[in-house]
Amino acid sequence: MTDTVLYKRNPSYIPRVAAVHDMCGYGKCSLTAAIPILSAAGCDVCPVPTGLFSAHTRYKVFTFHDTTDILPGYLDAWKQENVELDAVYSGFLGSADQVEIIQRLYAEYPNVLRLVDPVMGDGGELYPTYTQELCDAMGALADGADVLMPNLTEASILTGIEYPGQDIDDATVTSIIDKLLSLGAKSVVLKGIDRNDGKLRNYVATAEDGADGKIELPHEKLPFMTHGTGDAFASALCGAILAGRGLAESAQIAGKFVRDAMVSTRDQPHYEERGVSFELVLGEMTALLSR
Template identity: 65%
Template sequence: MTCVASPKDVYLYEREGAYIPRVGAVHDLCGYGKCSLGVAIPVLSAAGCDVCPVPTSLFSAHTLYPEFYMLDTTDMLSPYLDAWQEEGVELDAVYSGFLGAPEQVASIQRLYREHPGALRVVDPVMGDGGKIYPTYTPELCEAMKGLVEGADILTPNLTEAAILTGIEYRGQDVDEAFVEENVEALLAMGAKTVVVKGVDHGDGQIRNYVAGSGIEALEVSGEKLPFMLHGTGDLFCSSLLAAVMCGRSLGDAVDFAGRFVHDAMVVTQDQPEHAMRGVSFESRLGEVAKLLEA
């Protein structure tokens, strides 16, 4: 890659005075087990954003539970967005995550057309640990590739990068050259900046890589805790976007998101049934609100 600037110097949103930006959050809504809109709404609200949800599906609980109910909301999205258009709703960012059907990609692309100046943030939620989530069909995985082009921030883990690029998944312990191969492929597909999450060399650190066309790659690392939790990816991307919407550089936003997820996971250990319940971030939301102070 041509190295002309560090991602720490890449600013994707300039906050102006007391203005409260609007974020269209295109995610599922989960009744139990904290993830998706249940994370995005409070985290972005704490950052002083007006969060406008676009629910892609409704779940009784997240998909790690053996029993869950899912309602596909595809049929309502077109009239839902028609009403927004009629009312003249304006968005400063479009933030998408878990989708329920291939046709929902077109709804996100519609938002891009109707809000051409909005920041495009794509968390391609499709799987982890080399496994695709049970509700994701091959057709939906293929359709997700259509959101890579034009993404201002794309935040795949290594599993999702493999699905999007077709490069073989090689586990979490991969070298920098393999990460760069994935990044270059995603940039060639049209992403503007890419954050590859969750590289693990088994040394007690978790690494996120930030790169983009014409900017120098950056590694941001932090302590890896000895347990995993559902919903950490949603929390990472939501807190990253929160920092960006507060005027932080991309590199600083990735660093903030990693620290915020870590701190929330520490709190979570003391909660009952935390392995399935999800990340208990609520008591740490003050860290997000402090982003508004500077």
């Protein structure tokens, strides 16, 4: 597979990204990650809040407000103001109806990059606010996605296969990617394969080269886990793509960014619940603009 550049960056232009995600008051994920990480990569982040949480769903106590009812008017106002966009980056959704909100953006901005993180769950389990209806609706975003970036739980939901766990062999990776590409995605970044050998692996493949042409991207696995790494990875991946880097290079950059962020995370209080602390390594994203 040759490394595909999805966005040719004009050094004097700041690309505008609609970030369709929830907002958490406490806990590092979704818009709390997307806004600073994409901004550090030189992007103008335009949030479309899909829900408001007091804290993310790993906490025992959290409040959730579904914003579906306000989003049509929100986008109507954008349309009246002739808001321009270069990319739509979607993640956590508050309801099945919000898939139509994203599809509306695709219709009104037909030339945008479609960057889809199909946030639904992890470790074989759905997030608490997700329903089967919402999971079924999420699959519609795979068709036509310029980049579809699921973890193994989300890949299983999208393809209808049984969750295989994190330790899967190369043939299984190829089979899963093939099924994801068959949904209509133009490229896939499959995240989080863990073979218990001290490395985490992500895989990149395009519809043009097929699953057999996938690229393996290993990173050091640290001896602890924390919340929010998926959102940090996806946001960094999108930032690197919009900095003009190739897709496989962007995935490599995102993996390193998350690994380096986790090193500083371990020194923060309550990091297991609060999530990955990326603030001290945002310079890695800013550095993408230097060439």
